[in-house]
Amino acid sequence: MINRQLLQLMKVNLLYANPQLTRRQREKGKTGTALYRSLISQYLAIGVVFAVIFGGTMLFADLYHNVGVFTNLIALFTIIGLTQTITAINNVFFESKDLKDYLPLPLNQWAVFVAKFSVIVLIILPMEIPAWLIFILAGVKAGRFIGISIAIGTIMFVLFYTCLFLACSTAIFSFAQTKVYQHHQKLMTFLMTGLSMVAMFAAIFVMNTTDDGQSVNSFIIPGFSQLHQAVANPFSMESFIVIAILLGGIAIFGAIMQKILLPKVLSGTNVQQIRKPKRKHKSNGGMTRQFIRYNLGLLKNPNLLMQSLSMTIFPVCIFTIIFVFQDGLNLALLPAQDAGVTFLAGIAVAVTAINQGSLVGVFISLDRQNLSFIKSLPIDFKSYLWLKFKLIVMLQGIILMILAIALGVLTKLIWLNILTLSLGVLLGNLLASAYNFTRDWRLLDLTWTNATQLFNRGGGNLLIGLVTFGTIIIGATLITVYILLVRAYSPLLINSVAMLLIAAPSIWLLWHYYRYWLKANLAL
Amino acid sequence: MIEFNHLQKVYDSTAALKDLSLRIPNGKIFGFLGHNGAGKSTTLKSLVSVIEPTSGTITVDGDNLADHRLAIKKRIGYVPDSPDIFLELTANDYWDLIASAYQIPKDHRHKRQAELMDLFDMTAHADSPIGDFSHGMRQKAIVIGALLPDPDIWVLDEPMTGLDPQAIYDLKQLMRNHAAKGKTVIFSTHVLATAQELCDDLAILRHGDLIYNGSVKQLLSTMPDATLETIYLKMAGRTADQQTVNDLERSDRND
Numbered sequence: 001m002i003n004r005q006l007l008q009l010m011k012v013n014l015l016y017a018n019p020q021l022t023r024r025q026r027e028k029g030k031t032g033t034a035l036y037r038s039l040i041s042q043y044l045a046i047g048v049v050f051a052v053i054f055g056g057t058m059l060f061a062d063l064y065h066n067v068g069v070f071t072n073l074i075a076l077f078t079i080i081g082l083t084q085t086i087t088a089i090n091n092v093f094f095e096s097k098d099l100k101d102y103l104p105l106p107l108n109q110w111a112v113f114v115a116k117f118s119v120i121v122l123i124i125l126p127m128e129i130p131a132w133l134i135f136i137l138a139g140v141k142a143g144r145f146i147g148i149s150i151a152i153g154t155i156m157f158v159l160f161y162t163c164l165f166l167a168c169s170t171a172i173f174s175f176a177q178t179k180v181y182q183h184h185q186k187l188m189t190f191l192m193t194g195l196s197m198v199a200m201f202a203a204i205f206v207m208n209t210t211d212d213g214q215s216v217n218s219f220i221i222p223g224f225s226q227l228h229q230a231v232a233n234p235f236s237m238e239s240f241i242v243i244a245i246l247l248g249g250i251a252i253f254g255a256i257m258q259k260i261l262l263p264k265v266l267s268g269t270n271v272q273q274i275r276k277p278k279r280k281h282k283s284n285g286g287m288t289r290q291f292i293r294y295n296l297g298l299l300k301n302p303n304l305l306m307q308s309l310s311m312t313i314f315p316v317c318i319f320t321i322i323f324v325f326q327d328g329l330n331l332a333l334l335p336a337q338d339a340g341v342t343f344l345a346g347i348a349v350a351v352t353a354i355n356q357g358s359l360v361g362v363f364i365s366l367d368r369q370n371l372s373f374i375k376s377l378p379i380d381f382k383s384y385l386w387l388k389f390k391l392i393v394m395l396q397g398i399i400l401m402i403l404a405i406a407l408g409v410l411t412k413l414i415w416l417n418i419l420t421l422s423l424g425v426l427l428g429n430l431l432a433s434a435y436n437f438t439r440d441w442r443l444l445d446l447t448w449t450n451a452t453q454l455f456n457r458g459g460g461n462l463l464i465g466l467v468t469f470g471t472i473i474i475g476a477t478l479i480t481v482y483i484l485l486v487r488a489y490s491p492l493l494i495n496s497v498a499m500l501l502i503a504a505p506s507i508w509l510l511w512h513y514y515r516y517w518l519k520a521n522l523a524l
Numbered sequence: 525m526i527e528f529n530h531l532q533k534v535y536d537s538t539a540a541l542k543d544l545s546l547r548i549p550n551g552k553i554f555g556f557l558g559h560n561g562a563g564k565s566t567t568l569k570s571l572v573s574v575i576e577p578t579s580g581t582i583t584v585d586g587d588n589l590a591d592h593r594l595a596i597k598k599r600i601g602y603v604p605d606s607p608d609i610f611l612e613l614t615a616n617d618y619w620d621l622i623a624s625a626y627q628i629p630k631d632h633r634h635k636r637q638a639e640l641m642d643l644f645d646m647t648a649h650a651d652s653p654i655g656d657f658s659h660g661m662r663q664k665a666i667v668i669g670a671l672l673p674d675p676d677i678w679v680l681d682e683p684m685t686g687l688d689p690q691a692i693y694d695l696k697q698l699m700r701n702h703a704a705k706g707k708t709v710i711f712s713t714h715v716l717a718t719a720q721e722l723c724d725d726l727a728i729l730r731h732g733d734l735i736y737n738g739s740v741k742q743l744l745s746t747m748p749d750a751t752l753e754t755i756y757l758k759m760a761g762r763t764a765d766q767q768t769v770n771d772l773e774r775s776d777r778n779d
Contacts, residue, residue, distance in 0.1 A: 008624035012613060019612050023653070026614075031651060101609045104572035105625040106597035447611045447655045 005107055009115030014039050016098060017119045019445060019453050040122070047126035054130035055137075063134060064141035064232055070134065071224035077131035078164060078224075083196040084127060085168045087307065088120040090189050091450040093265065094176065095303050098449060113262050121165075123452070132157040138231045152234045159246040160227060166253035173261040190302030197310050287379070288387065295391055298366040299359065304451040311357030311455065313399060315468060316349060320407050332412035337491035340498045341482050342408075342417040346424020347431075347502070348475030349407070350400055354432035355467055360392045361436035362454040368446045381522055385441075393433045400425045431506060434513040441520070525549055526571070526677070526708065531580035533566050533732075540566045541577070542732040548710060548725070550585075553703045555719045555740075556712040557756060558729035564712040565605050567729070568681050571710070572602040584677070598626060601670035605681040605712075607662035611655030615646065615665045618654060619672055626673035633672065640668045643694050660686040667695065678702060680711035684718060696722060720744075720752040730760045 015022050018039050025035050063070045093099065093116060102112050135157045139149030172192070175181050181188045230239040299305065334342070354360060364385065367374065375381050404425040408418030443457045485494045526548040533541040541563045548554045556564040569575045571582055573593055582589040584596045610618050623633045641647045644664040649657065654665055663686045670678065678699070684692050699709045699722060713719050719726060720740060728736040736743065736759060740752065747755055 004627070005624045008621050012610070012617065012621055015612050015617070022612065026653070031614075098610065100574060101604075103574045104597065104600070104602040104604070105622070106594050107625045108594070449612070 006111040006114055009107070009111055010118050011036055012098075013092070013115050013119040014122075016449060017092070017123065017452065018042070018456060019448060021456070043122045043126055047129045050126050051129045051133060055133045058130070058133060058137055061137075062141050063138040064143075067225055067228050068220045070138055070228045071221040073134050074131060074224045074227060075221050077128055077134070079196075079199060081124060081128050081131070081161060081164060082168055083193075083199070084124045085120070085165060086172060086196045087193050087303070088123050088452075089169060089172050090193060090303050091452045092116050092120050094185070094189065095301075095450040109262055110258065113257075113265075117169075124165075128157075128161060131161070135160075135227075135231050138228060139234075142232050153231060156227065156231055156243075159243065159250070163246045163249040163253070166250060166257060170253045170256050170261065173257065173265055177261070177264060186300065186302045190306060193303060193306035197306060197314065291384065291387055292391060295363075295388055298363075299395075301366075301451065304362070304366075304454075305359075307451050307455060308357055308359050308362070311468075312353045312355060312359075313403065316353045316403060320403075320410065329411050331417070332414070334413060334417055336414065336416050337486060337495070338483065339416050339420040340495040341479060341486065342413065343420040343424040343427075344482055344498070344502065345475070345479055346404060346421040346426075347428035348424075348471065348479065349404065349421075350425045350428025351432045352468055352471045352475065353400060353403075354396060354429055354436060355471075356436060356439065356458060356463065357455050358396065358432075358436060360389075360396060360433040361440050362451075363388055363392045363437065364440045365445050365448060365454055368448070371446055375522070382517065382520075385517070385522075389433070389437050392437075393430060396433065397426055397429050400429050427502075427506060431509055434510060438513055438516060525585060526710070527581075527583045528567070528571075529581045529583070531567070531570060531582065532578045533563075533570065533575065534578045539732050541570075544580070544729075544732075544734050546727055546734060546737045548708060550708050551703055551706040552724040553699055553709045553711070553722050555723035555726040556710070556729065557714075557716070557719055557726055557760070558712075559760060561731075562729040562760070563732045564729055565681055566732075568602075568679050568710065568712060572600055572679050573597060574604075598673075599676045601673060601675040601678050603663075603666050603670045603678075603680040603683045607659065607666045607686070609654075609666065612653065614651050614653050615657075615668075616650045618665060619650075619669055622669045622672050626675070628673050636672055636674060637668070640671055643698075644668055644691055658686075660688060660691070663687055664691060671698065676707045678707075678709045678711070680709070682712055682714065684713065684715065716751070716753040716756055728756065728760055735759055 014036060021039060021042065022035065025038050030038060058073075061069055063073075132153065136150050136153030139153050140146055142149075144152075175188070175192075226238065226242045229236065230242040233239060364371065374384055401422055404422045405418060408421050413421065439458070445454060445457060448454050482494075482498060528544050528546050531541055531544040532539065540561075544563070544567060556567060558564050566575065570577045571589070573589065573596075584592075584599065587596060589596050610621070613621070619633075619637055622628075623630075628636075638647075641650060644667065646661070646664055646668060649661060649665075654662055657665065663683070667680075667683060667687075670680070680699075683695060687695065696718075699711070703709050703724070711722075723740050725739050726736070726743070727734055743755060744750070744752065750758075
């Protein structure tokens with residue numbers, strides 16, 4: 001009977017994690033098993049893509065002899081796994097509003113927990129597939145029979161990541177029981193996800209900078225080398241000790257979760273205990289101000305902010321850090337005649353940062369049910385949406401400007417090029433925002449329960465990754481061509497033509513979205 | 525018999541329930557009345573394990589809720605104060621969840637679900653997401669879910685809200701029939717005429733205090749020409765008369 005409950009709960013949680021896709025599949029007439037199969041197949045697709053991309057590159061690495069590469073890669077995927085686990089647990093357990101709805105039902109607590117965690121595993125697993133391949137490939141490169149390598153690699157992968165997953169869960173759920181967390185939940189969530197994200201980027205950065213003096217290949221991370229030993233020589237005493245430690249960890253963390261933490265998380269003690277403190281009423285200040293205040297309040301969601309930043313601003317920051325500190329990028333020699341190039345670079349930076357995962361891409365949906373109510377008010381609804389657009393474009397513009405100026409100063413650009421870079425960022429922000437704001441309206445979701453649902457709309461994370469990657473490639477190509485042309489021909493002529501080529505599609509795009517909104521049927 | 529013993533619920537420094545003690549016998553329709561914030565929903569949510577009381581105990585037929593939570597939950601069907609739950613699920617998905625939670629045998633479930641869907645005119649909407657329903661239809665979906673396992677105890681937090689007149693009539697009939705079988709119906713309402721019409725016993729709460737617990741008949745007999753509304757407002761309203769409350773408490777004790 002518990003199996004029946006568990007299966008039903010897993011189905012419910014799967015639907016909750018993918019509301020947009022669920023809706024689309026239902027519109028196509030899919031229900032029951034066919035619906036669940038199509039939801040699971042998307043995770044499989046992401047897993048396959050990850051496996052092909054990373055597996056393909058790792059095929060050529062000798063993970064048996066190069067212990068350093070093995071430990072570095074496992075460490076990287078460990079940190080990625082931890083970051084994703086923290087975010088997913090926050091979303092599925094603490095941000096998702098459905099937990100309290102299970103409380104009155106006679107459900108086995110363990111079934112509720114396992115069902116929720118199965119969805120978390122589904123979210124994380126595709127990103128950890130490369131780690132699984134690393135475990136297997138290390139065995140294959142040792143010259144062992146492929147079947148045995150797969151079996152041993154899979155066992156080690158499952159043991160290691162189960163232990164890690166339970167340890168991480170124990171830490172988060174223990175922390176969630178403290179008064180500090182309960183009284184400052186949003187701040188703590190922000191710090192937790194933020195710090196883990198910073199740790200991930202720091203790890204990537206450190207791993208990319210170890211090759212001055214000490215090669216990545218020879219830098220062996222202590223602790224992870226034992227895992228290599230377990231995969232390379234699975235029948236040695238050291239391997240058995242590693243396996244015993246992992247099994248012990250799983251048993252201890254599992255017991256703590258089951259006996260101590262979960263009964264607290266999945267009981268009434270954690271729901272509705274903390275009431276928000278009364279806030280001082282601020283005097284009216286006009287409707288526009290009220291709406292601005294309300295809309296800024298919508299952004300006070302730590303999970304949403306962290307997830308959005310990790311998909312938008314953080315990658316740009318990482319590239320900046322790598323270019324400036326690792327590659328020592330110095331653009332001081334770029335003359336004023338390259339002002340057009342930096343303008344184009346600014347557009348590329350903004351278009352990379354402002355994607356489907358940006359705040360402008362979810363800003364209308366953040367209104368949830370309030371949007372219907374706002375529409376019922378005796379105000380012009382389009383003016384309200386216009387106000388939202390202006391507000392979020394301005395906020396993003398400020399962040400991107402700071403980023404552009406920092407990028408310019410760090411790469412030692414001359415002031416004119418910093419200025420054009422900033423102007424390019426502003427134009428790119430406007431164009432990308434117009435697209436993503438409209439996209440949010442097209443895929444409007446006012447019933448989301450956690451931020452991940454918003455980011456998974458349309459093509460989801462996969463599309464965000466592809467668009468970002470595509471933008472970088474296209475942007476870099478255009479910039480290279482631009483630089484070559486400026487060097488080969490008259491800079492004045494090339495810059496003038498380039499400005500025309502940039503201005504024409506930009507104006508057309510803005511006109512296109514202006515007309516779209518002018519004619520848009522704003523029925524909810 | 526359901527017993528609340530010295531139940532207290534404190535949110536930070538605000539007491540939502542202050543030392544509530546009362547008994548609800550089987551086979552009765554029991555109503556909770558009180559203004560907004562009086563503690564009705566807190567009491568019901570404590571009974572269905574949505575919240576944990578700060579102190580005190582709840583027992584059902586002698587079993588302490590804290591010790592027999594799962595078994596007692598299985599005996600309770602609950603309609604929350606807001607029907608905005610599981611909005612991503614279709615009504616059928618939601619009832620599937622309920623059926624698996626209460627472990628209802630398949631054949632029994634399908635028969636009862638068909639009856640309830642028919643009664644509440646929901647047959648045509650079973651495969652639509654709850655999020656697409658109107659408030660009243662959501663309420664119907666939740667009510668069907670609560671009644672689907674045919675539990676002994678119905679706990680209904682303002683169940684009539686948003687329902688159409690036919691559905692209200694049908695629900696009232698179901699409540700009466702359920703109590704007539706010796707089972708228990710507990711509900712909260714702001715509609716005093718409904719309370720007067722349906723309840724055998726009731727509890728009136730004010731600011732977390734129990735100010736009346738007894739039969740409706742007894743309460744009405746204290747002021748023969750008055751309606752429940754008049755008496756209620758005299759006890760719990762803006763110009764509440766403490767003397768009336770004291771008199772009623774005394775007469776209840778003597779009874």
